[in-house]
Amino acid sequence: MEGGSMPPRSDRKGRVCLAWPGKRLRCNTAASSPLTPVERFGGDREPWRNQLILGDNMAAMAALLHTYAGQVRLIYIDPPFATGHSYAFRSRIGAADVVEELAFEDDLPNGMSGYLQFMYERLGIMHQLLSEDGSIFVHCDYRANSHLRLLLDELFGPESFRNEIITRRAQTKSLQKQFASLRSLNVFHDTILWYSKSPDARFPGPYKPASAAQRRAAWQSLWNNADRPTMRYPLLGCTISRGQWKWREERALRAAANYQHYLEHHAATKTLTQYWEETGRTLEFVRRNGSGRPAYWIPPRDRVLADTNWLDIPAYSYSTGYETEKSEALLERVIQCASNPGDIVADPFCGSGTTAVVAERTGRRWLACDSARRAVQVARKRLLQLPFRSPFDVVALDAGPQRPSPSVEVTVDGHTVAVRILGVPTQHLNRLPSSVAAKVLRHPVEAVEYWAVDWEYGGVPFRNCWRSFRHRRGGGLETVARHTYAATGTYRIGVLATDIFGEEGFAELSVRVG
Numbered sequence: 001m002e003g004g005s006m007p008p009r010s011d012r013k014g015r016v017c018l019a020w021p022g023k024r025l026r027c028n029t030a031a032s033s034p035l036t037p038v039e040r041f042g043g044d045r046e047p048w049r050n051q052l053i054l055g056d057n058m059a060a061m062a063a064l065l066h067t068y069a070g071q072v073r074l075i076y077i078d079p080p081f082a083t084g085h086s087y088a089f090r091s092r093i094g095a096a097d098v099v100e101e102l103a104f105e106d107d108l109p110n111g112m113s114g115y116l117q118f119m120y121e122r123l124g125i126m127h128q129l130l131s132e133d134g135s136i137f138v139h140c141d142y143r144a145n146s147h148l149r150l151l152l153d154e155l156f157g158p159e160s161f162r163n164e165i166i167t168r169r170a171q172t173k174s175l176q177k178q179f180a181s182l183r184s185l186n187v188f189h190d191t192i193l194w195y196s197k198s199p200d201a202r203f204p205g206p207y208k209p210a211s212a213a214q215r216r217a218a219w220q221s222l223w224n225n226a227d228r229p230t231m232r233y234p235l236l237g238c239t240i241s242r243g244q245w246k247w248r249e250e251r252a253l254r255a256a257a258n259y260q261h262y263l264e265h266h267a268a269t270k271t272l273t274q275y276w277e278e279t280g281r282t283l284e285f286v287r288r289n290g291s292g293r294p295a296y297w298i299p300p301r302d303r304v305l306a307d308t309n310w311l312d313i314p315a316y317s318y319s320t321g322y323e324t325e326k327s328e329a330l331l332e333r334v335i336q337c338a339s340n341p342g343d344i345v346a347d348p349f350c351g352s353g354t355t356a357v358v359a360e361r362t363g364r365r366w367l368a369c370d371s372a373r374r375a376v377q378v379a380r381k382r383l384l385q386l387p388f389r390s391p392f393d394v395v396a397l398d399a400g401p402q403r404p405s406p407s408v409e410v411t412v413d414g415h416t417v418a419v420r421i422l423g424v425p426t427q428h429l430n431r432l433p434s435s436v437a438a439k440v441l442r443h444p445v446e447a448v449e450y451w452a453v454d455w456e457y458g459g460v461p462f463r464n465c466w467r468s469f470r471h472r473r474g475g476g477l478e479t480v481a482r483h484t485y486a487a488t489g490t491y492r493i494g495v496l497a498t499d500i501f502g503e504e505g506f507a508e509l510s511v512r513v514g
């Protein structure tokens with residue numbers, strides 16, 4: 001075998017594990033870069049700030065370990081699936097002009113060995129971030145699910161395996177039906193592997209809306225065919241010689257008495273469901289059914305505990321133009337399944353930010369990371385569209401490219417300053433269709449996708465006081481920002497702008513007011 005010796009195929013406990021050339025676990029927390037915020041949303045004094053990190057998640061997690069080791073309740077990851085494909089981001093200028101660019105590539109060097117090494121060292125560090133009652137959901141598909149299952153068994157222990165969940169895959173056209181015979185079936189589902197940090201951890205569980213039948217109350221036989229003589233007792237004048245009652249005697253007798261009480265005192269004026277609701281939705285009932293056998297009452301339900309089949313909700317969504325975006329319905333179920341409000345939820349492959357958005361909406365704290373600048377910009381925009389939002393920081397692990405200055409025009413009227421954005425130098429006009437490029441040349445502001453102002457810029461982090469951005473259909477960009485200062489003086493203003501290709505620009509101005 002080329003590339004060094006092969007690691008063993010079983011661990012110290014004799015458990016089977018995957019081997020590939022160059023396999024090793026590494027996490028250099030000492031060399032990690034500090035998590036310095038570059039853009040700040042919300043006040044400075046909050047004890048907790050959510051974090052949207054731009055950079056390689058290995059470096060980001062190594063830095064996060066300093067503060068958050070053992071504190072994260074839930075990690076959801078939707079990493080590269082080892083597809084070998086490239087994925088796009090589609091944005092718009094105006095209603096019709098679509099600009100497509102590369103968002104990220106799912107094409108790691110060295111084939112499956114490279115992929116496994118990439119995932120192994122990252123899953124190892126995620127294990128350290130999780131709290132003892134925490135867990136991880138790993139979204140994958142048929143290409144790598146068997147490999148990832150073995151990696152997770154090795155790192156988390158097979159006893160911490162919780163479930164393999166199936167979710168609905170993005171819509172794909174089945175090409176098979178045009179052929180006389182099949183090579184394979186069209187793939188309909190993705191897999192989510194759920195592992196806990198500790199085998200003893202317990203979780204709130206995921207609920208889904210009840211079906212029409214489950215929304216109606218029903219009676220069900222109390223008898224089943226498991227043969228336990230200790231569970232055979234006389235009940236409502238009925239004795240059995242085989243099988244068993246499902247409930248212990250005391251519980252069944254109490255439920256029978258409850259039903260009798262309802263019949264004698266309430267049946268004339270209210271339904272059993274009304275009576276059950278008025279008495280706090282806790283009472284159980286047993287009666288004799290039509291055939292004379294005891295039956296217990298199943299109350300109407302709005303929601304039921306979900307099992308591992310999550311095909312009832314879409315797993316993918318197409319709201320941002322970021323290919324591979326997952327649905328908020330999926331993340332709601334994951335987050336509800338394995339965390340409580342206030343818990344820390346992390347997504348180190350956050351893409352368009354679905355996990356952060358849902359964590360925010362459901363009252364969790366969150367840490368999100370992506371190495372693609374575009375992903376972080378899309379996530380930032382999504383978060384800014386939420387009606388209520390906790391403070392968050394955008395953190396960049398490295399400075400990024402030199403930023404060209406956006407052109408702005410400033411007017412001062414007494415204590416009020418107006419900043420108008422005129423354009424942002426874009427280096428990629430040649431990537432636009434010629435008609436769109438001509439439009440941008442005529443109106444350079446057409447190339448601005450997002451811009452923001454810090455009215456009292458004091459250096460990094462940029463404090464985002466005002467912002468405007470294009471919405472998904474292309475419109476919505478305000479071109480003038482206004483601010484009235486309380487006192488006469490000279491102020492530094494920071495202007496941050498992003499063009500339609502995700503290139504960022506920054507300008508610093510000085511104004512005298514009053």
Ligand SMILES: C[S@@+](CC[C@H](N)C(=O)[O-])C[C@H]1O[C@@H](n2cnc3c(N)ncnc32)[C@H](O)[C@@H]1O
Nearest residue numbers: 056057078104325326349351352354370371372
């Ligand atoms: C399948 S997408 C995630 C989509 C996301 N769940 C959503 O709802 O939009 C995978 C993401 O992982 C990111 N990624 C790949 N390698 C990474 C790395 N080493 N560090 C951080 N992010 C990475 C890619 O840029 C991409 O955005």
